[in-house]
Amino acid sequence: MRLRSSSIRAKxxxxxxxxxxxxxxxxxxxxxxxxxxxxxxxxxSSSYRSFGTTVDQYAHDLQNERRxxxxxxxxxxxxxxxxAFDKARAVTxxxxxxxxxxxxxxxxxxxxxxQQARFREVLASYDQVVAVRDHIERxxxxxxxxxxxxxxxxxxxxxxxxxxxxxxxxxxxxxGTILIELVRxxxxxxxxxxxxxxxxASTAKISPQQYQAALDALHNQRALFTVYIAELExxxxxxxxxxxxxxxxxxxxxxxRDFTNAAGYERVAEAINGxxxxxxxxxxxxxxxxxxxxxxxxxxxxxxxxAMGLLWRGGIxxxxxxxxxxxxxVISYRIGRGMAREMIGLRNAAQELAANRLPSVMLxxxxxxxxxxxxxTPELQFGPAEAGQVGRAINAVQRAAVEAAVxxxxxxxxxxxxxxxxxxxxxxxxxxxxxxxxxxERRTEDPAxxxxxxxLDHLTTRMRRHAxxxxxxSGGSPGRAWRKPVRMVDVVRAAVGEVEDYARVIVRPFPGxxxxxxxxxxxxxxxxxxxxxxxxxxxxxxxxxxxxEVVAHGFALEIDDRGLGLxxxxxDGINQRLSVEQExxxxxxDRLGLFVVSRLARRHGIRVHLRxxxxxxxxxxxxxxxxxxxxxxxxxxxxxxxxxxxxxxTAPAAGARRGQRELVAVPALAETGPHGRHAGPDSAAExxxxxxxxxxxxxxxxxxxxxxxxxxxxxRASGPVLV
Numbered sequence: 001m002r003l004r005s006s007s008i009r010a011k012x013x014x015x016x017x018x019x020x021x022x023x024x025x026x027x028x029x030x031x032x033x034x035x036x037x038x039x040x041x042x043x044x045s046s047s048y049r050s051f052g053t054t055v056d057q058y059a060h061d062l063q064n065e066r067r068x069x070x071x072x073x074x075x076x077x078x079x080x081x082x083x084a085f086d087k088a089r090a091v092t093x094x095x096x097x098x099x100x101x102x103x104x105x106x107x108x109x110x111x112x113x114x115q116q117a118r119f120r121e122v123l124a125s126y127d128q129v130v131a132v133r134d135h136i137e138r139x140x141x142x143x144x145x146x147x148x149x150x151x152x153x154x155x156x157x158x159x160x161x162x163x164x165x166x167x168x169x170x171x172x173x174x175x176g177t178i179l180i181e182l183v184r185x186x187x188x189x190x191x192x193x194x195x196x197x198x199x200x201a202s203t204a205k206i207s208p209q210q211y212q213a214a215l216d217a218l219h220n221q222r223a224l225f226t227v228y229i230a231e232l233e234x235x236x237x238x239x240x241x242x243x244x245x246x247x248x249x250x251x252x253x254x255x256x257r258d259f260t261n262a263a264g265y266e267r268v269a270e271a272i273n274g275x276x277x278x279x280x281x282x283x284x285x286x287x288x289x290x291x292x293x294x295x296x297x298x299x300x301x302x303x304x305x306x307a308m309g310l311l312w313r314g315g316i317x318x319x320x321x322x323x324x325x326x327x328x329x330v331i332s333y334r335i336g337r338g339m340a341r342e343m344i345g346l347r348n349a350a351q352e353l354a355a356n357r358l359p360s361v362m363l364x365x366x367x368x369x370x371x372x373x374x375x376x377t378p379e380l381q382f383g384p385a386e387a388g389q390v391g392r393a394i395n396a397v398q399r400a401a402v403e404a405a406v407x408x409x410x411x412x413x414x415x416x417x418x419x420x421x422x423x424x425x426x427x428x429x430x431x432x433x434x435x436x437x438x439x440x441e442r443r444t445e446d447p448a449x450x451x452x453x454x455x456l457d458h459l460t461t462r463m464r465r466h467a468x469x470x471x472x473x474s475g476g477s478p479g480r481a482w483r484k485p486v487r488m489v490d491v492v493r494a495a496v497g498e499v500e501d502y503a504r505v506i507v508r509p510f511p512g513x514x515x516x517x518x519x520x521x522x523x524x525x526x527x528x529x530x531x532x533x534x535x536x537x538x539x540x541x542x543x544x545x546x547x548x549e550v551v552a553h554g555f556a557l558e559i560d561d562r563g564l565g566l567x568x569x570x571x572d573g574i575n576q577r578l579s580v581e582q583e584x585x586x587x588x589x590d591r592l593g594l595f596v597v598s599r600l601a602r603r604h605g606i607r608v609h610l611r612x613x614x615x616x617x618x619x620x621x622x623x624x625x626x627x628x629x630x631x632x633x634x635x636x637x638x639x640x641x642x643x644x645x646x647x648x649x650t651a652p653a654a655g656a657r658r659g660q661r662e663l664v665a666v667p668a669l670a671e672t673g674p675h676g677r678h679a680g681p682d683s684a685a686e687x688x689x690x691x692x693x694x695x696x697x698x699x700x701x702x703x704x705x706x707x708x709x710x711x712x713x714x715x716r717a718s719g720p721v722l723v
Contacts, residue, residue: 012340016332023328027321031314048164049300050107054098055122056183059157060289061092062129063187066150067194069136073143074201081201089133096126115163121156128153143198144213151191158184175299178231179292182240185224186288192217193281196259200277218256236295243291248283255280346390353398361402365409371402426467433460458497465498468525469596482517485630488555491515492546495527501535501544508547512632513555519604519628526600529593530559530608530620538563538617555624563617571610571618578608604628 068085075081100123102108111119132149135141158180165176195214199206229240243249255277361371437457444450489510496505515523527546534544542562549556566574578598601608605625613619 012336012343016336020325020328020332023321024325027318027325030321031318051102051111051119052161052164054095054102055157055160058092058095058099058122058126059154059187061088061095062150062154063190063194064088065092065129066147066154067190067197069132069146069150070143070194070198071201073136073139073141073146074198076139078201085136092126092129096123096129099123099126112163114166115160118156118160118163122160125153125156142207142210143202144195144207144209147191147194147198147213150194151187154187158187172299172302174231175233175302178228179295179299181224181228182288182295183292185221185228186285186292188217188221188224189281189285189288192221193278193285196277196281214259218259232295236298239291239294243287246287248280248287251280252284346394349391349394353394353401357398358401358405361405362409365405371406371409424471426463430460430464430467434464462498462500465525465528468521469529469592472525472596472599482520484517485514485633486517486520487632488513488515488548491520491524492527492548492557495524496531496546498524498528499532499535501540504535504540504542505531505544505546508545510548511550513548513550514630514632515624516628516630522600522604523606523624523628526597526606526608527557527559527622529597530622533593534559534561534563534618534620537561551623553623554626555629557620557622557624559620559622560613560615561617561619562613562615565612565617566610571612574610578610 065085065088068081068088072078072081072085103123108116108119132146132153136146161180161183162177165173165180192214195210195217199210199214202210225240225244229237229244232240364371434457437453437460441450441453441457444453487510489507492507492510496502496507499505531544531546538544538561544562545558545560547558574594577594578601597608600606601622605627607623609621609623611619611621
């Protein structure tokens with residue numbers, strides 16, 4: 001489960017490491033098996049050279065002691081026989097002590113369990129020699145019994161040899177077994193020699209058992225030589241055949257024929273010439289020792305050669321295996337690295353497309369910059385394999401995505417152009433309508449009609465603001481501008497006049513600060529959107545308060561409502577939208593005013609921030625930078641003192657509307673029409689009317705008109721007041 005969440009590189013490494021680890025383990029196992037067999041062969045040869053020679057010499061000493069013991073028992077009164085037995089016994093004791101000295105040595109610890117057991121049996125056989133010698137000293141048994149006892153004591157030496165042969169490999173165990181049997185044949189010849197010596201030295205009558213002991217040994221050695229000489233290697237068999245056809249072996253065979261051809265047991269002693277037999281047997285035994293030693297040396301050399309052959313073959317196989325492992329690692333590394341690079345390249349290409357290229361293209365398209373589809377969708381080349389096919393699929397996807405983005409941007413630009421075109425047309429019509437309404441307002445004398453015209457004028461002004469909002473949403477500018485600064489209080493009053501519930505808005509006294517003419521239209525629109533938002537989202541019986549003051553970084557406006565307020569998360573979201581430029585979403589129609597405010601604020605560097613109001617509602621703080629401020633323009637007429645706070649009033653009642661409109665004194669200014677032509681007013685009164693009236697500000701107060709003789713009201717000018 002953990003591998004599923006791993007990276008592509010980790011998965012490729014895991015995939016390639018499985019066969020490599022398996023191959024490495026197999027190579028290590030084969031190398032260990034081969035080298036362990038080689039070291040086993042070397043250890044067998046070394047251990048046998050250390051122990052085998054001593055054990056073989058111990059067996060020969062027992063054979064010599066056996067022959068001397070048989071002769072002593074056959075002629076108890078012979079002093080030379082007794083001396084020969086004592087001498088042979090001393091030699092055997094000395095060799096046995098040499099064997100015991102090897103116990104506990106480093107060579108002895110190299111022996112395996114079987115070899116150590118056989119070695120202990122050899123040492124135990126020497127412990128039994130004491131009892132056999134005691135019988136010999138007291139002449140309590142016959143020499144045939146002693147012959148058998150010594151023969152049994154020599155048998156463990158053959159088992160010790162077999163323990164080494166069993167650990168050899170190849171054809172060596174077979175050759176070693178043949179050598180052991182030939183050495184056993186020599187042992188039978190030594191038994192025959194001891195029995196012949198007993199028969200020739202016997203002072204008593206020869207018994208059938210004594211005769212049979214010599215005859216059995218003779219038959220056994222002939223049988224073993226006949227069987228196992230034929231099993232030897234051709235070169236070794238030639239040596240043995242040369243020995244058996246030699247003069248010494250021929251003399252031995254003649255003596256054996258004389259022994260077997262003797263008639264009756266009593267004629268055996270006469271047929272055997274003791275001195276001649278011992279000389280012939282000694283020469284034959286010496287020749288057998290020499291040829292067996294050469295055979296053992298040859299087997300030992302073949303064992304070393306076989307071990308070296310194993311070592312060479314194991315080394316070559318190990319080198320080939322190691323080369324195969326290294327080659328597998330190199331190939332796997334190159335293949336794995338290539339696969340990982342292809343997969344990582346595909347991943348990086350997809351991430352680059354999703355995280356960088358497409359967003360960059362979309363941003364440039366929103367800015368109206370041209371986009372080269374071929375340059376923005378470079379081809380991903382990953383070869384003709386599966387990775388290349390995936391790369392070509394990604395190429396197609398990114399090309400389609402960029403083309404779709406370009407088409408979407410063109411569609412947006414087309415929709416924006418349509419919106420701007422419609423809004424511009426509506427702007428022209430609304431401007432003409434406002435001009436017509438102004439003419440009608442100046443011409444009418446009926447207060448009721450004048451009040452309706454004022455209401456229609458107010459509705460037209462709000463319609464013009466919505467048309468301008470559509471132009472702003474489409475990325476354009478409203479098209480109206482003032483050449484000279486305008487008082488901030490007039491800008492705010494004009495903005496309040498563009499709100500439906502302007503009667504609920506209280507504008508508190510403002511300091512004498514002006515706003516650059518280039519920013520009047522946009523700032524008025526921005527404030528109108530915020531005031532309308534405060535009026536819409538607060539109860540109809542509550543008031544919305546607007547106040548401003550000069551601060552360190554510019555001019556701060558605060559718009560407070562008495563609504564239910566917003567949660568902290570909602571305020572954070574709105575402030576984020578106001579501060580960060582975002583793409584206009586056609587589906588988000590509930591936040592058009594906020595988007596207009598955000599775009600206008602970024603256009604002039606104005607900061608807008610919403611926060612909880614002390615009254616439980618929401619406060620919108622508008623910080624106009626110092627760069628947009630100017631000195632307040634001179635008033636054109638004396639302004640009476642206005643009560644504080646100043647409240648935007650509704651259109652006058654029918655009785656009050658019968659008089660002429662009071663004028664708001666503002667400096668001379670000019671307004672640019674929707675299509676760039678100047679549509680400035682002809683007088684300061686008309687300019688005040690445009691800014692305070694048509695911009696939606698509360699209409700100037702109307703004095704009670706005097707009536708003419710026909711009962712019709714007549715306008716009477718009154719002094720200008722600041723509403």
